[in-house]
Amino acid sequence: MSDEVDFITKSTEVPPLPKESISNALKVLNSGKLFRYGENNADGMYASQLETMFAEMIGSKFAIALNSGGSAIYIALKSAGILENETVALNAFTLAPVPGALENAGAQVLLLDVNANLTLGVEDLEEKLRIGNTKALVLSHMRGHIGRIDEIERICKQLGIILIEDCAHAMGAMYDDRMIGTFGDIGCFSFQTYKQVNAGEGGILVTDDPDIAAKAILYSGSYLLYNQHTNRPDEAYFSKHKGKIPNYSLRMNELCASVLPPQLLQLEERNTRWREIYALIASGLRHIEGITTIEVLPGVLMAPTSIQFHINDTKKIEHIIARAFDLGLKIKWFGSPHADGFTSNSTHWEYLSDFSTISPNLAGLCDIRLPVTLSDDQCRHIVQIIASSVGADIHE
Numbered sequence: 001m002s003d004e005v006d007f008i009t010k011s012t013e014v015p016p017l018p019k020e021s022i023s024n025a026l027k028v029l030n031s032g033k034l035f036r037y038g039e040n041n042a043d044g045m046y047a048s049q050l051e052t053m054f055a056e057m058i059g060s061k062f063a064i065a066l067n068s069g070g071s072a073i074y075i076a077l078k079s080a081g082i083l084e085n086e087t088v089a090l091n092a093f094t095l096a097p098v099p100g101a102l103e104n105a106g107a108q109v110l111l112l113d114v115n116a117n118l119t120l121g122v123e124d125l126e127e128k129l130r131i132g133n134t135k136a137l138v139l140s141h142m143r144g145h146i147g148r149i150d151e152i153e154r155i156c157k158q159l160g161i162i163l164i165e166d167c168a169h170a171m172g173a174m175y176d177d178r179m180i181g182t183f184g185d186i187g188c189f190s191f192q193t194y195k196q197v198n199a200g201e202g203g204i205l206v207t208d209d210p211d212i213a214a215k216a217i218l219y220s221g222s223y224l225l226y227n228q229h230t231n232r233p234d235e236a237y238f239s240k241h242k243g244k245i246p247n248y249s250l251r252m253n254e255l256c257a258s259v260l261p262p263q264l265l266q267l268e269e270r271n272t273r274w275r276e277i278y279a280l281i282a283s284g285l286r287h288i289e290g291i292t293t294i295e296v297l298p299g300v301l302m303a304p305t306s307i308q309f310h311i312n313d314t315k316k317i318e319h320i321i322a323r324a325f326d327l328g329l330k331i332k333w334f335g336s337p338h339a340d341g342f343t344s345n346s347t348h349w350e351y352l353s354d355f356s357t358i359s360p361n362l363a364g365l366c367d368i369r370l371p372v373t374l375s376d377d378q379c380r381h382i383v384q385i386i387a388s389s390v391g392a393d394i395h396e
């Protein structure tokens, strides 16, 4: 390995939190007030500050902070009124917490195949969504790949289907200059360490619908302290639902909330660097024989924290991954027969009734994490490792 960069270790690297995040966290620890609500008031609480800031950043009316991205999807389904055994469609290219949230809500999961560009095709979507009287579509912008979201929004509206966007990998991404997370009735984000913005754990839900927002605040576990949310709908919406909505205790704690506002201020700058890293590696991979890169649709501005590519000869994948590992690069394989670490596919989610088939478009799909700290030279080095593992020359 030249220059001996160990990308296996590097791929789990995250930058330290900004100084302001650390001083906010210390302030919370010194105050002892780690719960977002106060007995009498919540003046100056970071959770409320985060919600106001996040709603403004995304361009939504309301934001509700939760303890994880998976909780955000679960609460989104509950607040949208999805009942036990109702059908919820989900694109098959996603990560385990997403089908987990649907199962938690008691939904019948209808898995929808993705195209080679890893997004839902719109040509036959209407037909597919008519199956099983589908009530909601959870659209996972998995690994930041964004399909024809304008068309998907139109189809869902036409069919009266609730659209929930899973934006865990798309914070700050756009389609036709519109923020991802605002196309759906509800958008859900994650603040887990490997996402764009890091609280260790955490999630947030955005919506313009005051009824959904009031229900989400009540479900999240606000007791009758919902008026401590600065960003909230009118009292009438709470009066309508309180007493009828259980407290699921899935709210965000103040310590997690405290580290987030300073990071949101850096999001655009970090996404710009991630886009450069992605473009550099994607342009290198495009010249490697035996590899197919993923097409990004016109109008999409990604917020990529990883990169995907297909290895065309699926029989050689295990061998190629082993060679890359020896050269210091960990490649994950979404089509693997075995779930491994964070990586799994629908054939591993046996609790779903519809679990047994894997999309042919995922069979050769590989993935590497892109730490925002990668230098341009390190990006070129990654391309070289992949080329030599595949046994191909780079054709410029």
Ligand SMILES: Cc1ncc(COP(=O)(O)O)c(C=O)c1O
Pocket: 068, 069, 070, 071, 094, 095, 097, 098, 140, 141, 142, 143, 166, 168, 169, 190, 191, 192, 201, 202, 203
């Ligand atoms: C695509 C996707 N959606 C949702 C989630 C859920 O986020 P969390 O880990 O915060 O529950 C994840 C988590 O990794 C994810 O990868």
